[in-house]
Amino acid sequence: MANPVNVLLVIDMLNDFMDPGGALYCGDAARKIIPAVRSLIDRFTAEKNPVIYLCDAHDQKDREFELFSPHAVAGTWGAEIIPQLRPPERSIVLAKTRFSAFYKTDLDRVLASVQPQEVWLSGVCTSICIMDTAGDLRNRDYSAVVPVDAVADFDPEYHAFALKRMERVYGVRLTRVSA
Numbered sequence: 001m002a003n004p005v006n007v008l009l010v011i012d013m014l015n016d017f018m019d020p021g022g023a024l025y026c027g028d029a030a031r032k033i034i035p036a037v038r039s040l041i042d043r044f045t046a047e048k049n050p051v052i053y054l055c056d057a058h059d060q061k062d063r064e065f066e067l068f069s070p071h072a073v074a075g076t077w078g079a080e081i082i083p084q085l086r087p088p089e090r091s092i093v094l095a096k097t098r099f100s101a102f103y104k105t106d107l108d109r110v111l112a113s114v115q116p117q118e119v120w121l122s123g124v125c126t127s128i129c130i131m132d133t134a135g136d137l138r139n140r141d142y143s144a145v146v147p148v149d150a151v152a153d154f155d156p157e158y159h160a161f162a163l164k165r166m167e168r169v170y171g172v173r174l175t176r177v178s179a
């Protein structure tokens with residue numbers, strides 16, 4: 001029997017969210033998680049566990065832009081993964097257009113083929129894409145783990161509430177990258 005597989009999701013670590021010059025910059029709290037996310041990517045890669053990047057890649061006229069200013073338009077600098085977190089060779093990069101990483105992506109199929117013991121979530125924003133994806137993991141009976149120092153939100157209150165809600169409502173296990 002092979003060792004259990006854990007999967008790491010790296011969500012929306014893109015120039016438009018993470019760079020101060022980006023269209024929807026999430027702020028300094030978001031930049032602070034970069035080293036923790038980097039170390040998770042390195043750890044999972046060294047353990048030969050799958051690393052899956054989920055990246056906003058919007059159409060220019062996406063209706064999400066009625067709620068948020070235009071960001072991460074497919075093919076632009078803003079939609080690129082930040083240079084500090086360039087995907088290792090074996091990682092999977094999936095484009096998404098909505099908050100949940102499952103919506104119209106291959107994530108369902110990839111996870112079904114891997115049958116992970118745990119799915120770890122990292123990236124931005126805690127109260128949006130991280131929480132919606134955690135909810136969809138719960139709907140599929142996957143065990144989700146959120147390292148609290150590897151997720152961030154532009155709103156600190158939303159961040160704290162989302163962590164609490166994910167733990168209590170979705171049964172997410174909260175942990176830290178740096179023990």
Ligand SMILES: [Zn+2]
Binds near residue numbers: 056058064071072097
């Ligand atoms: Zn978006």
